[in-house]
Amino acid sequence: MLVLSLPHSPKSEVFFVQTSAKAMVTQSLQAPMSLLPQGEDEVVGVLPWQRVSWHLIQVPHDAVKLLLSAQNNFLNASSYKSKAEQLLQGLLEEQLLDDLSALHWIGGKVLTASSEDASLNTAQAPLWVACCDKAWLQGVLSALEEHGLSVHRLVPEFEPSMQSVHLYALDAPMGLEFVLTQSTGVMGFPRLALSAFTAALSQPFQVHFEPSVSDQVSPLFEGGTQLQTRAQRLIEASQSSWDFARGEWGQSAFRRYPKLVQKAWRQFLNHKDWQLARLGLALLVLLNVLGLNAWTWHEQANLNAKKDELSTILKTTFSEVQVVVDPLAQMRRGLEALKQKTATPSRADFEHLLSAFSTLSAANPALDLAQIQQLRFNANELILVWKSQASSIPSASLKMPADLKAQGYEVFSQGAQTHLRWSAQP
Numbered sequence: 001m002l003v004l005s006l007p008h009s010p011k012s013e014v015f016f017v018q019t020s021a022k023a024m025v026t027q028s029l030q031a032p033m034s035l036l037p038q039g040e041d042e043v044v045g046v047l048p049w050q051r052v053s054w055h056l057i058q059v060p061h062d063a064v065k066l067l068l069s070a071q072n073n074f075l076n077a078s079s080y081k082s083k084a085e086q087l088l089q090g091l092l093e094e095q096l097l098d099d100l101s102a103l104h105w106i107g108g109k110v111l112t113a114s115s116e117d118a119s120l121n122t123a124q125a126p127l128w129v130a131c132c133d134k135a136w137l138q139g140v141l142s143a144l145e146e147h148g149l150s151v152h153r154l155v156p157e158f159e160p161s162m163q164s165v166h167l168y169a170l171d172a173p174m175g176l177e178f179v180l181t182q183s184t185g186v187m188g189f190p191r192l193a194l195s196a197f198t199a200a201l202s203q204p205f206q207v208h209f210e211p212s213v214s215d216q217v218s219p220l221f222e223g224g225t226q227l228q229t230r231a232q233r234l235i236e237a238s239q240s241s242w243d244f245a246r247g248e249w250g251q252s253a254f255r256r257y258p259k260l261v262q263k264a265w266r267q268f269l270n271h272k273d274w275q276l277a278r279l280g281l282a283l284l285v286l287l288n289v290l291g292l293n294a295w296t297w298h299e300q301a302n303l304n305a306k307k308d309e310l311s312t313i314l315k316t317t318f319s320e321v322q323v324v325v326d327p328l329a330q331m332r333r334g335l336e337a338l339k340q341k342t343a344t345p346s347r348a349d350f351e352h353l354l355s356a357f358s359t360l361s362a363a364n365p366a367l368d369l370a371q372i373q374q375l376r377f378n379a380n381e382l383i384l385v386w387k388s389q390a391s392s393i394p395s396a397s398l399k400m401p402a403d404l405k406a407q408g409y410e411v412f413s414q415g416a417q418t419h420l421r422w423s424a425q426p
Contacts (some may be wrong), residue, residue, distance in 0.1 A: 002040040010143035017231045028231035029397040033147045044238040045151040051159045054185040057091045067107050103131040154244035160185045165205035167277045171212040348422040353382035363401045382420045389416040
């Protein structure tokens with residue numbers, strides 16, 4: 001997986017993190033777009049927190065589905081999206097400085113804290129809406145595509161934290177800056193405003209700091225701090241459920257869903273939470289392989305036993321046979337040779353074939369024997385040539401008596417000819 005921190009300008013260098021299948025960091029560097037790694041199964045773009053605004057609004061229950069569905073790739077009708085944008089424009093009228101048409105937005109339902117639930121109107125539902133600038137996003141993504149990189153998912157660097165409060169100390173170009181994530185949104189502020197923000201917090205918070213600002217952060221907090229590199233922060237952000245790659249920014253289903261399947265497969269193969277499932281699947285496959293091998297061995301043993309039995313019968317019946325290659329064929333040849341020596345008539349003789357045809361004609365009254373023009377006899381076969389094709393009966397209409405079939409006779413019609421054939425059966 002390749003995680004990109006989207007730059008503020010398409011011409012700027014990009015900080016990227018490349019991970020292995022087991023989510024281990026293989027490299028993290030800052031490089032021009034032309035030097036970014038290629039050929040990754042999944043490319044995730046992380047939107048800088050400065051480029052994303054978060055808005056918690058109260059939406060009528062009937063309108064929640066309209067707003068959420070407007071982002072779906074399959075519901076791209078312009079009139080449908082226009083209604084959703086008009087509704088959102090009215091709900092965000094006091095919170096947005098830009099026109100909504102110039103922004104790319106996504107929405108997602110959230111569960112607010114229990115202390116706030118009592119004040120919420122039961123006729124409305126809370127909805128988080130995240131917005132970013134369309135022109136900036138289009139410029140950055142187009143620049144990446146020019147260098148052969150197609151971003152599969154777009155996630156925010158920070159998002160509102162509903163369960164706990166987190167404070168991130170970052171090394172910014174203008175010096176130390178902080179980003180606060182809590183249930184009310186994401187806020188960034190400089191070092192001078194730290195005391196004011198922390199004093200307003202009503203619950204404990206976890207501090208995360210980058211290695212480059214550790215000397216500046218240590219004197220500010222007595223404890224509860226955690227080291228987190230920029231690469232670790234981007235990897236954590238890549239696991240977000242928020243995805244800006246929707247609607248006009250989303251890929252088609254033929255490209256998007258295979259990537260989701262690949263991601264789920266990689267997680268199944270490498271994530272520790274699936275360890276027992278992987279073990280169970282491996283045992284299931286192993287048991288099936290062992291069972292199939294045992295069944296194959298059993299069937300092979302039965303087949304070999306039958307072959308040995310046939311070989312024994314052949315050698316017992318025809319003592320002159322020393323080497324057994326094909327018991328059935330050798331036994332058939334032996335029977336024919338024995339019949340010739342003893343002058344025993346064969347069922348393929350002309351007389352037997354005529355007798356069989358007599359039985360056949362009795363079972364098929366529709367046969368008009370007066371229409372027979374000619375009789376031909378070949379090895380093991382009697383051919384009846386009719387005066388016309390209409391005089392014969394198609395193969396599907398011929399009824400073969402069961403006793404003739406048991407003796408090895410078969411009959412079929414071909415044009416104006418009817419063939420009665422005998423096949424040796426040892």
